[in-house]
Amino acid sequence: MSYVTASGLTRQYDLSDPWFIRMITGRKANVLTAVNQVSFSIEKGTTYALVGESGSGKSTIAKMLAGVLAPSQGSVQIDGHDFNNPRLDNANKKMLRQRVQMVFQSPYASLNPRWKIGDILLEPINAFNLIEDKATRQKRVIELLEQVGMSAHDQTKYPHEFSGGQRQRISIARALACHPELIICDEPTSALDVSVQAQVLNLLKDLQQENGLTYLFISHDLAVISTMANKIGVLKDGELVEEGETSGLLANPQHAYTKMLLAAAPDIGAYIS
Amino acid sequence: MRRFLQSDLFYSFRYSPVAIVSFVIIVFIILTAIFADLIAPNNPFDPASLNLMNGFTPPMQANDFTGETFLMGTDDQGRDLFSTILYGLRISLFVGVMAVMLAMLLGVMLGLVAGFVGGWIDSFIMRFADIQMTFPSILVAMLIYGVAKGILPPEVRYEMSIAVLIMSIGLSEWVPFARTVRGSTLVEKEKEYIIAAKMVGLSRYQIMIRHILPNVLSPVLVIATITFALAIIAEATLSFLGVGVPTTKPSLGTLIRIGQDFLFSGEWWILFFPAVTLLAFALSINLFGDWLRDTLNPKLK
Numbered sequence A: 001m002s003y004v005t006a007s008g009l010t011r012q013y014d015l016s017d018p019w020f021i022r023m024i025t026g027r028k029a030n031v032l033t034a035v036n037q038v039s040f041s042i043e044k045g046t047t048y049a050l051v052g053e054s055g056s057g058k059s060t061i062a063k064m065l066a067g068v069l070a071p072s073q074g075s076v077q078i079d080g081h082d083f084n085n086p087r088l089d090n091a092n093k094k095m096l097r098q099r100v101q102m103v104f105q106s107p108y109a110s111l112n113p114r115w116k117i118g119d120i121l122l123e124p125i126n127a128f129n130l131i132e133d134k135a136t137r138q139k140r141v142i143e144l145l146e147q148v149g150m151s152a153h154d155q156t157k158y159p160h161e162f163s164g165g166q167r168q169r170i171s172i173a174r175a176l177a178c179h180p181e182l183i184i185c186d187e188p189t190s191a192l193d194v195s196v197q198a199q200v201l202n203l204l205k206d207l208q209q210e211n212g213l214t215y216l217f218i219s220h221d222l223a224v225i226s227t228m229a230n231k232i233g234v235l236k237d238g239e240l241v242e243e244g245e246t247s248g249l250l251a252n253p254q255h256a257y258t259k260m261l262l263a264a265a266p267d268i269g270a271y272i273s
Numbered sequence B: 001m002r003r004f005l006q007s008d009l010f011y012s013f014r015y016s017p018v019a020i021v022s023f024v025i026i027v028f029i030i031l032t033a034i035f036a037d038l039i040a041p042n043n044p045f046d047p048a049s050l051n052l053m054n055g056f057t058p059p060m061q062a063n064d065f066t067g068e069t070f071l072m073g074t075d076d077q078g079r080d081l082f083s084t085i086l087y088g089l090r091i092s093l094f095v096g097v098m099a100v101m102l103a104m105l106l107g108v109m110l111g112l113v114a115g116f117v118g119g120w121i122d123s124f125i126m127r128f129a130d131i132q133m134t135f136p137s138i139l140v141a142m143l144i145y146g147v148a149k150g151i152l153p154p155e156v157r158y159e160m161s162i163a164v165l166i167m168s169i170g171l172s173e174w175v176p177f178a179r180t181v182r183g184s185t186l187v188e189k190e191k192e193y194i195i196a197a198k199m200v201g202l203s204r205y206q207i208m209i210r211h212i213l214p215n216v217l218s219p220v221l222v223i224a225t226i227t228f229a230l231a232i233i234a235e236a237t238l239s240f241l242g243v244g245v246p247t248t249k250p251s252l253g254t255l256i257r258i259g260q261d262f263l264f265s266g267e268w269w270i271l272f273f274p275a276v277t278l279l280a281f282a283l284s285i286n287l288f289g290d291w292l293r294d295t296l297n298p299k300l301k
């Protein structure tokens, strides 16, 4: 069985006015379907990439997989468990939370500006009661920092003392802190310079190999995705229009929208040949 | 401390004459109020030390009967005005500080909850704030004061009058805190570090207190300074109107009220010195608050 299974995932946002305003003005209800009947699955230890332009519903899917947004319809199973299963008890919910972590797009908004790096990394460790002993906890923080190429004395600094690329590394370290199995990367490099992008992508790949991580990798950049993904899903206006193994999909796109995305990313040609 | 001396805040402070002067006045007045026992030549709250013969002595002139001289003269009961102002300042400052703390606590809490929880709780709190804001805050304070006095049994009314005063001023000034904090909370709660906190299973309460609160507090300091000036003036106004602190322990407002009775019979100093003190203090706090606002957040100008 696949590690992640999303089936018929749908999310609607109600953008209509309150009912009494609608009564007076005669306006109709206005419901936006951000994600519509999306189904896919991710094998353990592989990377599934979602590609699509801005507003296509990528982040909405990410939040539903992360268990912070409830689907309007459909469900997500992670290792056989569902965040929105009403019968899921607190202990199991906690266990499930520990398995899924996220790396975000904005290096600025993803770290609390008032917290020191050390405290940011300790938060997941403390939240899941992973380490009782204080000295061991400190050691773990240093280990995490070194794992992402930062140094031990960075733990006493605040986020504003770091560059965008360094902050993404800290974000990755936080995601790793509770030994997750699935990491959702929502455009983790789109705010970074190209040279820094490559470093962060390589770090993610190394970590995946070392720890057998499963990734949901979100991007609007096919060039980035082609180097990361085993499988790609193409998202357009909230619907999954095409899906396939990376090499096959890039070499032989079926849907017009995929062809258009490919045409807009000229350096992909190098990858295919 | 060294970090503070090197900060932008301190740098801007050194080059702002308005900030320096107002800060010096504020500190000077606060210190004289705190050390009133040491500085004041008399204790105006001790009826035994008063001599009615000393009444209405003009400033820096010997009294006709007793021959005593007073820096700022005396009032109708022979109280040394200088000492009375020092002790009165103490009451005004205490009421002001406590009222601001109450307003801040209430406003920050309600603003945080309204912004973070949203929905009908948000609407309820903010509509209530809107309604309260349509009344002048001194009217709200008088209303609360009246209700509180009515509820309290007569025997504790006198002792509780300062607590009631603090409550009525505090409850009439929470709205600006709540509005600002709610606004910043709405911005903060959409940021990705909040999602990260949710993903490790933190409760809403923990997210509000640990993550959002530290990020919405910086404008609160500015509002607190300006509200402090408002609270001092509100206390003076209430006492002036005779609903504040009792005349046996006069605050600045009480002194101004007493002085007003004698202004047209030539005893100008009873009104003049307390009024100047109040003016200098409230003005300095306001100027300092303005400077603080401009420095901490240039966008608010």
Ligand SMILES: Nc1ncnc2c1ncn2[C@@H]1O[C@H](COP(=O)(O)OP(=O)(O)OP(=O)(O)O)[C@@H](O)[C@H]1O
Binding pocket: A013, A032, A034, A052, A053, A054, A055, A056, A057, A058, A059, A060, A061, A220
């Ligand atoms: N809380 C919300 N309320 C209303 N509409 C929303 C909300 N969140 C997202 N949407 C809408 O849902 C759609 C999909 O948004 P989503 O953030 O998933 O897009 P995205 O693919 O991640 O885009 P981007 O590349 O810009 O991050 C958009 O049209 C967006 O306006």
Ligand SMILES: [Mg+2]
Binding pocket: A058, A059, A060, A186
């Ligand atoms: Mg997005």
